Amino acid sequence: MAGLIEKFLKVFARRGRSIILAYDHGIEHGPTDFLDNPDSADPEYILKLAREAGFDGVVFQRGIAEKYYDGSVPLIVKLNGKTSLYNGEPISVANCTVEEAVSLGASAVGYTIYPGSGYEWKMFEELAKIKREAIKFDIPLIVWSYPRGGKVTNETAPEIVAYAARVALELGADAMKIKYTGDPKTFAWAVKVAGKVPVLMSGGPKTKTEEEFLRQVEGVLEAGAVGIAVGRNVWQRKDALKFARVLSEIVYGGKKVAEVLGEVG
Numbered sequence: 621m622a623g624l625i626e627k628f629l630k631v632f633a634r635r636g637r638s639i640i641l642a643y644d645h646g647i648e649h650g651p652t653d654f655l656d657n658p659d660s661a662d663p664e665y666i667l668k669l670a671r672e673a674g675f676d677g678v679v680f681q682r683g684i685a686e687k688y689y690d691g692s693v694p695l696i697v698k699l700n701g702k703t704s705l706y707n708g709e710p711i712s713v714a715n716c717t718v719e720e721a722v723s724l725g726a727s728a729v730g731y732t733i734y735p736g737s738g739y740e741w742k743m744f745e746e747l748a749k750i751k752r753e754a755i756k757f758d759i760p761l762i763v764w765s766y767p768r769g770g771k772v773t774n775e776t777a778p779e780i781v782a783y784a785a786r787v788a789l790e791l792g793a794d795a796m797k798i799k800y801t802g803d804p805k806t807f808a809w810a811v812k813v814a815g816k817v818p819v820l821m822s823g824g825p826k827t828k829t830e831e832e833f834l835r836q837v838e839g840v841l842e843a844g845a846v847g848i849a850v851g852r853n854v855w856q857r858k859d860a861l862k863f864a865r866v867l868s869e870i871v872y873g874g875k876k877v878a879e880v881l882g883e884v885g
């Protein structure tokens with residue numbers, strides 16, 4: 621529904637661009653993700669970081685939302701999740717309903733699909749049910765579209781990322797999160813085939829240098845993405861808040877990497 625795209629943009633891209641702090645890694649990757657910056661194991665640290673950096677939202681699983689969410693930053697409840705301990709065709713099933721997410725204070729719900737997986741049919745089926753519920757509760761649905769398993773050999777190959785974007789559009793996403801292809805030109809094609817649906821770049825593993833990530837962000841904005849949904853590349857850094865503020869200057873302030881380079885470590 622076009623209305624739900626507008627509703628997503630009004631809450632999560634009120635300045636025309638979006639930075640959402642993703643924090644569902646505890647289940648997806650395990651607490652090892654927090655070791656580089658142990659403070660990041662504390663959801664209150666994450667909320668403070670998002671608030672002080674002026675980000676548009678946070679992504680929590682239901683348990684974190686239930687125990688820690690304080691309403692200080694718009695909330696996206698991620699409805700499904702899987703662990704990295706699972707050793708089979710990728711599948712991620714819901715552990716929370718749209719109604720429960722709304723009662724937790726969510727302004728949007730998230731759901732991961734793994735197109736290509738032998739279980740894609742099950743995730744697509746579950747996503748359809750969630751889509752109907754999202755319409756009923758008038759809440760935007762953000763699709764994490766991550767081709768994985770089956771015939772997928774390179775998750776960030778341009779044709780795979782573009783395919784991921786198109787699947788999210790055709791299954792009814794009101795916004796989507798896709799991996800970066802590595803260059804603005806091929807990412808622009810994924811944005812194009814996403815049609816009307818706003819595209820967020822998924823941050824990915826922490827880059828060796830801060831500059832490297834900032835250049836990726838610059839590239840996706842040039843390619844037409846509305847912004848980024850990032851976790852590790854922000855809260856795994858020791859000076860996370862300082863870096864988050866530099867990120868804001870690029871995403872919201874329209875600054876170029878060359879202009880902010882002096883500010884990063």
Ligand SMILES: O=P(O)(O)OC[C@H]1O[C@](O)(COP(=O)(O)O)[C@@H](O)[C@@H]1O
Pocket residue numbers: 642643644645648649679764766797822823824825849850851852853
């Ligand atoms: O399945 P993958 O590729 O490990 O990524 C899963 C993680 O990536 C995200 O989509 C984005 O987080 P990052 O910015 O840390 O990559 C998270 O929401 C999720 O936990």
